[in-house]
Amino acid sequence: MEGVNVDNPQSAGIGRVRAWRRFREKAIETFFLANGLFAVLVLLAIFSMLFTEGWPALKRVPFGEWVMSTEWDPTSPVRESYGILALIVSTLMVSIGALILAVPLGIACAAYIADVAPARVREIVKPVIEILAGIPSVVVGFFGLVVLGPLLAKAFHAGNGLNGVNGSILLAVMALPTIMSVSEDAIVSVPQELKNASLALGATRWQTLMRVTLPAALSGIVASVMLGMGRAIGETMTVLMACGNAPAMPHSFLDPVRTMTATIAIELGETVQGSTHFHSLFVIAFFLFLMTFAVNLVSDIILQRVRKRMGGA
Amino acid sequence: MKKLMILALATGLSLARPAAAQQMIQVKGSDTMVNLVQRLAEAYMEKSGKAAIAVTGGGSGVGIAALIQGQVPLANASRDMKEKEYAAAKEHGVIPVEIAIAVDALSVIVNESNPVKSLTNAQIGAIYRGEISNWKEVGGPNLAISLYGRQPSSGTYVFFQEFILNNKNYSAKMKQMNGNAQILEGVKSDKGAVGYVGVGYLFDENHQVLPGIKALEVAKNAKSSPVSPLIAENVKSGQYPIARALYQYTSGKPKGAVKDFLAFELGPEGQKIVQEEGFYPVAGKSLENNKKAGF
Numbered sequence: 001m002e003g004v005n006v007d008n009p010q011s012a013g014i015g016r017v018r019a020w021r022r023f024r025e026k027a028i029e030t031f032f033l034a035n036g037l038f039a040v041l042v043l044l045a046i047f048s049m050l051f052t053e054g055w056p057a058l059k060r061v062p063f064g065e066w067v068m069s070t071e072w073d074p075t076s077p078v079r080e081s082y083g084i085l086a087l088i089v090s091t092l093m094v095s096i097g098a099l100i101l102a103v104p105l106g107i108a109c110a111a112y113i114a115d116v117a118p119a120r121v122r123e124i125v126k127p128v129i130e131i132l133a134g135i136p137s138v139v140v141g142f143f144g145l146v147v148l149g150p151l152l153a154k155a156f157h158a159g160n161g162l163n164g165v166n167g168s169i170l171l172a173v174m175a176l177p178t179i180m181s182v183s184e185d186a187i188v189s190v191p192q193e194l195k196n197a198s199l200a201l202g203a204t205r206w207q208t209l210m211r212v213t214l215p216a217a218l219s220g221i222v223a224s225v226m227l228g229m230g231r232a233i234g235e236t237m238t239v240l241m242a243c244g245n246a247p248a249m250p251h252s253f254l255d256p257v258r259t260m261t262a263t264i265a266i267e268l269g270e271t272v273q274g275s276t277h278f279h280s281l282f283v284i285a286f287f288l289f290l291m292t293f294a295v296n297l298v299s300d301i302i303l304q305r306v307r308k309r310m311g312g313a
Numbered sequence: 314m315k316k317l318m319i320l321a322l323a324t325g326l327s328l329a330r331p332a333a334a335q336q337m338i339q340v341k342g343s344d345t346m347v348n349l350v351q352r353l354a355e356a357y358m359e360k361s362g363k364a365a366i367a368v369t370g371g372g373s374g375v376g377i378a379a380l381i382q383g384q385v386p387l388a389n390a391s392r393d394m395k396e397k398e399y400a401a402a403k404e405h406g407v408i409p410v411e412i413a414i415a416v417d418a419l420s421v422i423v424n425e426s427n428p429v430k431s432l433t434n435a436q437i438g439a440i441y442r443g444e445i446s447n448w449k450e451v452g453g454p455n456l457a458i459s460l461y462g463r464q465p466s467s468g469t470y471v472f473f474q475e476f477i478l479n480n481k482n483y484s485a486k487m488k489q490m491n492g493n494a495q496i497l498e499g500v501k502s503d504k505g506a507v508g509y510v511g512v513g514y515l516f517d518e519n520h521q522v523l524p525g526i527k528a529l530e531v532a533k534n535a536k537s538s539p540v541s542p543l544i545a546e547n548v549k550s551g552q553y554p555i556a557r558a559l560y561q562y563t564s565g566k567p568k569g570a571v572k573d574f575l576a577f578e579l580g581p582e583g584q585k586i587v588q589e590e591g592f593y594p595v596a597g598k599s600l601e602n603n604k605k606a607g608f
Contacts, residue, residue, distance in 0.1 A: 070485075075465040077480040086485075145498070153502050159459045160499040160506065162488065240491070245464070248485035256488045266489070270374030270466035272401050 050286040057082070057279035066283065070249040072263070074277040082280050084287065086249040090164070090257035091288070093250060094239060095232040097168030098175055103225055105172070106179030107214075110221075113180075114187035115209055126184065133177035137237040144170045144242030156254055162244035164253040170238050175228035182227060186220020187213060219306040226299030230292055236261040260288045336570045340368045342376020342389030343468050344492045345417065345511035346559050349590045350389055353414075356586055357577045364570040370492070373468025380562055381405050386571050388562045391417065391468035391511070392475075408565050410606050413558040413599035414578045415592040418512040418542035419469065420528045421555070422497070424504050429453040431530035431539035434554050438477045440507060443484030448505065460487035461499045461508035469493075472557055473509055501525035512542050513591035520591070531555060548593050558599050559592065566607060579608050 058066070061082045069083025109129065113122050144166050153161035190213050198208040214221070236259075244256025245266065264281050271278040340350055347370040354366035368389075376388035381402045394402075394409060402409050421437055423429060432440075432451060439445045440458055449455045462483060463470040474483060490496045496508040501523075515522050522528070522543065530539035533554040540547040547553040567575050577583050584594040595603065 073482055073485070075471075076482045077474065078482050145495075150502050159488075160461075160503040162499070245489040245491075246460075246486050247489070256486075258489070266464050266491075267466065270372060270378055272378070272397060275397075 047289065050282055050289055053282035054279055054286045057276050057283050060276050061280070066287075072247045072258075074267070074280055080276065082276075082283075084260070084284055086247060087258060087260045087263055087284065088287065088291075090243075090250055091233060091259040091261070091291075093164050093253065093257060094167040094171055094243065094259060095229060097164060097253060098171035098232045099225065099229055101168060101172035102175045102179055102228060106176050106224070106228070107183050107221060109176075109180045110183035110187055110224075111209060111214065114184045115205075115213060126181070129180050130177050132173060133181075135174075137174065137235060138241070140170050140174060141238040141241030144238065149242065158254040159244070159256070162242055163255055164243065164250055164257045167239045167243040167257065167259075168253065170242055171232040171235055174235060174238065175231050178231055179224045179228040182224035183217070183221045186217040186224070189220070190216040219303050222299060222302050222306065226295055229295050233288070233292055233295065234261060236265050240265055260284050264288075336364045338364055338366045338387060338570055338574065339385040340366060340376075340387045340389060340561075341371060341379045341385045343373045343391040343559070344370040344463075345391045345467075345469055345513070346389040346415075349415065349513060349559075349587065349592060350561075352586050352590060353578050353583055354574070356582065357574055360577070360582075361573065364574065366574065372464065372466030373471070374466040377409075377562065380409065380564055381407055383407065383564070386564060387574075390560045390562055391557065392472040393560070394562065395471075409562045410564075410566055412561050412563070412567070412575055412579075412603050412606050412608065413595050414561055414575075414583070415559040415587040415595060416548065416599075417557055417559050417592050418548045418553050419473065419509055419555040419557060420512045420515055420542045421531060422500050422508050422510060422515070422526045422528050424500055424506050425525050425527050426504055427453060427456075427527065429529065431532060433532045433535055433539070434477060435534065437531070438479060438481075441473070441478055441483055441487065442481050443486060456505045458507055459503050459505040460484055461490055461496045461503075461506055462487045463493075463496070463509075464489045464491060469509065469511065473555075476557075477555065497523065497526060511592070512548075515543070516591045520589075545588075545593060549596060556593075558595070563606075572607065576608060579603060 065081070065083055067083075067085060067088075069081060070086040071081040071083045072087060073081045113126055117125065145162070148166050148169060149161035151161065152158060152163070152166055156165075158165075194212055194216055195208055198212040199205070203211070239259045240262040243259065243262065245258040245262055246256040247258045247263070248255070250257045264284055267277070268281055271281065340354070347368060351368045354368055358364065358366060373388075373390040373392055376385070377390055377394055377398050379385045380388035381398065382405060388409075394411070399409065421432065427448065429448060429451060436445065436451050440451070441460060441462065443460075445451060446458055447455065448458055460483075462473070465471070470483075474480065488499065490499060490508075493510040493514040496510050497514060500506040500508045502525075512528075515526070515528055517523055528542055530541045531554055532539035533552075537552075540552045542548065542553050542555070548556050561575065561578075563571055563575075578587075579595065587594055
């Protein structure tokens with residue numbers, strides 16, 4: 001009796017619920033798709049904006065001059081020159097210098113916190129290092145200007161100490177929390193079984209760390225290094241304050257350097273809108289974008305390879 | 314009696330609507346002038362109690378660009394406006410009016426330990442163009458010259474390039490510092506340094522020359538005798554070769570609170586503050602120019 005009467009409305013109800021569910025699934029799916037597309041759209045918009053704003057300058061100045069000439073002097077009363085090679089080299093120099101300092105330190109620190117340190121030390125040290133990331137870049141730059149600069153000047157007899165080394169050290173401090181934190185997460189997420197197996201085979205803790213844990217966490221570590229590199233290349237205020245800003249081609253780390261970001265920040269305020277100088281700053285930004293894009297792309301490719309080798313982990 | 318009544322009426326009116334009279338004046342531009350104009354503004358605000366004035370730096374070019382784009386009614390500039398900027402102003406419907414408020418003796422400074430005492434205009438030019446790169450070439454020790462200068466947005470950068478470098482390029486090795494104070498810091502800690510700053514930046518609060526630096530005497534050419542920028546007489550007489558006017562630009566003929574402020578700056582109180590800050594009062598041809606602008 002129950003079955004007969006109730007059967008129809010109930011199945012209709014179930015149908016309605018199912019339809020609603022299907023609709024909801026679809027809606028959520030579309031929502032996420034829209035979000036993903038929006039991110040891509042923003043990226044494309046920035047890319048095309050940089051290109052269209054830079055195009056008038058690219059058209060007026062031969063392409064060879066941009067990438068081959070080391071002479072950047074757009075306000076010159078003699079001949080306006082738009083060579084950004086020295087700026088690119090300077091940017092790469094301070095970024096790579098920063099990585100040379102920050103990567104070994106960051107990974108060692110991460111390995112210590114993840115694998116060696118007692119829980120209590122870990123609970124204190126990790127947040128403290130992460131606080132480093134919260135220091136505003138202008139404060140870091142100020143530190144470079146008034147503390148590190150005079151120190152370097154004394155130690156190396158290098159002018160006033162505002163140079164590539166100063167910038168590299170400061171950028172290393174800024175990239176360190178990123179590298180440490182992301183690496184540490186990667187090392188912690190290595191399965192305990194792998195380590196146990198290694199220890200059971202008679203390996204020491206050091207051997208286990210170096211030959212099992214770190215290689216297994218490599219994809220995360222590489223990602224952390226790339227994130228750190230991205231941070232270093234894009235940083236503006238710190239390098240503007242601490243690097244001396246001479247637009248000449250640097251010959252050593254002790255030369256004052258002027259990065260791409262600093263050039264844009266220094267000069268954008270006073271250019272007349274629509275002038276070649278104005279548009280040339282977008283060309284610099286465009287090249288900067290290409291560089292960070294390349295860094296991300298390469299890191300992605302490395303990650304893919306590592307994942308494949310590790311068996312899809 | 315009638316006069317008194319008008320006065321009373323005027324005071325009454327201005328008292329009756331203090332809120333309406335309270336006006337925010339934004340002043341932007343030259344880093345050389347930012348401290349000076351800040352002090353002038355403070356003194357003016359205390360005296361009149363009417364206007365609120367906010368002074369920011371960034372460089373003469375930045376101030377002029379802001380004036381052209383209508384963001385500020387008053388721009389500080391330590392150089393003349395360029396042809397290009399006048400053209401851009403016209404496009405934006407702005408007619409800039411130039412008022413000189415002080416005179417600056419642009420000072421060439423070196424580290425205290427440097428035995429070089431004086432240079433000629435031509436030598437300074439050659440040093441900044443990178444043609445002279447060692448102090449021994451100008452009678453000093455065998456020490457590489459380390460160049461400190463300003464950024465292209467700075468009026469001092471442009472003025473120096475025009476009058477000392479004869480419109481040639483700066484050496485690319487020049488460290489482009491962000492303001493006078495940074496140049497002072499650099500020169501203080503760098504034995505081979507040479508830099509240029511507004512004369513007002515050479516003194517501390519007690520009107521003593523800052524420790525660690527030395528202002529060079531400058532000679533117009535090899536024949537004339539070098540003179541110091543620290544002595545007012547040298548600047549007034551025109552003997553010191555790197556003197557320049559410090560300007561404020563308004564959009565159109567100054568009126569209202571802006572005009573009131575300018576009149577204060579050019580009055581005896583304002584010009585006294587100018588001298589207290591280490592600069593020199595407006596004189597000569599600039600005064601006539603100011604007259605044309607209504608002062």
